[in-house]
Amino acid sequence: MKIKIRIRHKLVLFVLIGVLLTSGISLLYVQNMHKLYEQIVYEQTSEKLYLYSERIEDKLAAIDRMTQSIASDADIQHGLEKIKQNKNSRETYYAIRAMEEKLLSYRFFNYPIRSVAIIDYWGNDYWLGTTKDETAPAYSKQFIAMAAQKEGGSLWKGGERDSKIFTSLREIRAVKSMDFPSLGTLIVRVNASDLIESIGSNHPSSNNKLLIYEDHTPIYWNDEQWRDKPMPSSLIQNERSGERYEMITLNHHKYLSTLSTMSFTGWTLVNLVPYESLFQQAILMKKILLLLYTFILVSLVWIGLIFARSITRPLETLAFRMSKVEQGDFVTYREEPVRNGDEIGWLTNSFDKMTVSLDRLIKDNYIKQIHIKESQYEALKAKLNPHFLYNTLDSINWLARRQGQERISSMVKALGDMLRSTTSRKEMTMLQEEIQHVNNYLLIQKYRFEERLQCEINIPDELNRCYIPAIILQPIVENAIKYGIDELTGECHITISGERFGEQLDIWIADQGPGMDTHYLEQDSGDGIGLRSIHERLRLLYGEPYGIGILEGIDQGTIIRIRIPVLLKEGVSYV
The missing domain is CATH 3.30.565.10 (Histidine kinase-like ATPase, C-terminal domain)
Incomplete structure (x- = not known):
């Protein structure tokens, strides 16, 4: 069924479609720009975290070089050899004093070092630093065993007791002997918070959650709610797949997660940025644009209604007048004066003039048309009726047969059949009828040409x-x-x-x-x-x-x- 829609509604619908289409395109553009902005933020945040992890690694590498220098120092090596040879003697006492004085010569204040400890071959420890960190015997034995496995190499550990300390372990071996026997263990404890703050301007925002994991176990966190919580499974999947950033939801909060694996220590650095803090202004702008588009939509629809009414009202009046003229009333133009000065007003005036002309022409030509019809009727009666010719030919045919003139009879019959075919109004005919018409013509011609x-x-x-x-x-x-x-x-x-x-x-x-x-x-x-x-x-x-x-x-x-x-x-x- 065909739906009938009035012009007023068509105009409003046209304005509405235009506004919706424009708004849709604008919103799509804003949405795409927002996604592009998110992508840029993701990449910049990931790059910033990568640079931040490199700065941390540089700090740890500098401390590591210092521990290597201490472990290979000749005076410290000599002191530890004396202690190993003579556990309790006067020479051992002087060797310990010389070793402590040598440690004082290193500039530990250039690094965020909490304490430096050397454990000799017999398990005695010698401390240097702002704080003497008493370590449980079990921890000391564990550290000595882990350092021994590295055979003089460096090993970093975190989360010894809390998130404030990173520990560097290195076994001290005698460099003068070919079999490099063990002389002791060097333990350097670093204030993790001081190390993070020493990075400078690259430090993440206070709203961010900075986490460092070792084997998916947290060893540093700047928010206590992440203490003792293993790495979330979504972050583990991103780490395995190589995804450097992703938007995730943790504890009913949306975060931008960026990961970076430190090649020097093997630790995983994770930075969680709250989504609201990153895109707060963008979200506010989207809400403002949505309200603005809604206001524009309502305004344009209201303006479209007024505009449509200004166009359709004169047309409706004109349509009403046309219906009156259709009923035979040609004086409707006198009912209302035309006030519009536009094309619709001109059309209304022209229609009024046309109704006057039509009224006059109908009255003037009515009698003339009757006379013309009568003349046409008389002319039709005056035309020759073809049936008169058919009847005449039939009469000649009957007379010829009566007189025994068969040839004349057949010619007249063939001529009559040809006359009926030529005067017929049929545009198409069957081939057998056309052949019959040709045979009638040939019959007449054979009387002329004979054999x-x-x-x-x-x-x-x-x-x-x-x-x-x-x-x-x-x-x-x-x-x-x-x-x-x-x-x-x-x-x-x-x-x-x-x-x-x-x-x-x-x-x-x-x-x-x-x-x-x-x-x-x-x-x-x-x-x-x-x-x-x-x-x-x-x-x-x-x-x-x-x-x-x-x-x-x-x-x-x-x-x-x-x-x-x-x-x-x-x-x-x-x-």
Whole structure:
């Protein structure tokens, strides 16, 4: 069912669609810009964390170089060898004092070092630093064992007792002996908070959650709610897949997580930035834009209603006047004066003038039209009735048969049948009816030419019910009789045949005359009996591929080929 929408509603709908389309495109643009901004923030945050982890690694590497320098120091090596050889002696006492003085010569204040401890071969510890960190025996044995596994290499550990200390372990080995025997263990404790704060401007914001994991166990955190909590599974998956940043939800809060693995220690540095702190202004801007678009939408719809009413109200008035005129009231223009000065007002004034003119013309021409109809009726009565001719020919036929004039009777009957065919209003006729019309014409001509006129018709029975344009064969046969007489014998032999090729019907009319130019239809000559007319008629009915073709005979004469589509139903057009 067709939906009828008034012009006013169409205008409002047009404005509404325009506003919605513009707003949709704008919101899509804002959304894409917001995603682009998020992507830039993600990449910058990830890059910042990567640089931050490199700064931490640089600090730890500097401390590591210092521990290597201490472990390989000749005085410290000599002191530890004396202690190992003589556990309790005066030489051991002086060796310990010399070793402590050597430790004082190192500039520990350049690093956020909490304490430095050397544990000798016998398990005695020697401390230097702001605080002497008493370590439980179990911890000391564990540290000595872990350092021994590195065989003089460096090992960093975190989370010894809390998040405030990173511990560097290194086994001290005798460098003068080829088998590098163990002399003791060097333990350096670093204030983790001081190390983080010493990085400077690259330190993450106070709202961020900075976490450092060792084997997915936290060893540093700046928020107590993350204490003793293992690394979330989503962060573990990102670490394994190599994703450097991702938006995750933890404890019902949305965070931008960035990860960086420190190659020096193997620790994983995680920075969690609250989503609200990153995109607070962007979210506020989106809300403001949404409110602004809503306000613009409502305003434009309201303006569109006013605008539509200003256009449709005069049109509705004009439509009402037209309905009055349709009912025969031609004086409705006097009811309301036209106030619009635009095109609608001009149209209303023109309509009023038209109603006046129509009223006058109807009154003036009413009687004239009646007189014209009466004249046309009288003219029709004055026309010759074809039935009068049919009846007259029937009377002649009856009189000839009564007088025994069979030849005259057959000629008159054939002429009557031809007259009925030519005066018929049918555009299409069956092929068998057209052949019958040709036979009537040939019957009349045989009385003139007698035995000199011979015609052979070979049309398959299945083609007789095909429809062809009426009166196209008889003019061509007439043309063949006129120009197809043999110059030597004076006889005229005509052959009419037909054949179907798929959806195409070809009809040939061949004679044995002197022949004609095969390019006759392309010339401007006015000779001939309607060949061009028939050709043009077929082209108009069926299109370019169809029409008349002029061919040369096998021995002599001319073959006229008629090509039309096969029509088994009257009225089908192939144009």
